[in-house]
Amino acid sequence: MDNHGDDFGTWVAENGAxxxxxxxxxxxxxxxxxAANKIGPALPLCLPGEPQECGRTAQQHVLAWAASLKASAHHIIETSAPSQARAAHVAGPLYQRxxxxxxxQR
Incomplete structure (x- = not known):
């Protein structure tokens, strides 16, 4: 996975995390x-200090890989639901709840 969210840019102040x-x-x-690797496809070992270190921060990896996990979960919903209506309910109201x-809890 080469996409670590680098296209966001640095023009927005980021201090809410x-x-x-x-x-x-x-x-x-x-x-x-x-978690993402459990449902695929596999993400690289590129955190600081790992074999394929990419130079990005661990926080950036959390964000990029969470996005990958969310996309994989959404794909599972779309391909597993018995109907488009059920998929929409699970991906919409159930997810929002x-x-x-x-x-x-925060």
Whole structure:
């Protein structure tokens, strides 16, 4: 995976994220990559210090790989639902309810 979200640019102030150390971001990136790899396709070993180190931060990997995981999950919904209406419900209202629950836990 070559797409690490580099096309976003640096013109937007970015200071709203949870503050974590590079080591903490690396652990989370590893978890997200592991989850994404379980449903495929495999993501590279390119975190700082890994065999294919790409030079991007662990936080950037968390974001890029979470996007990959979200896309893979959405693809599973689309290909597994018995109808387009059911897929739309699961990807829409059901997803939004779960997201609301997660935000409230924060």
């Amino acid at each position: 949870v503050q974590r150390s590079e080591e903490e971001w690396a652990v989370i990136a590893g978890y997200v990559r592991h 779960r997201l609301t629950e997660l935000r409230e």
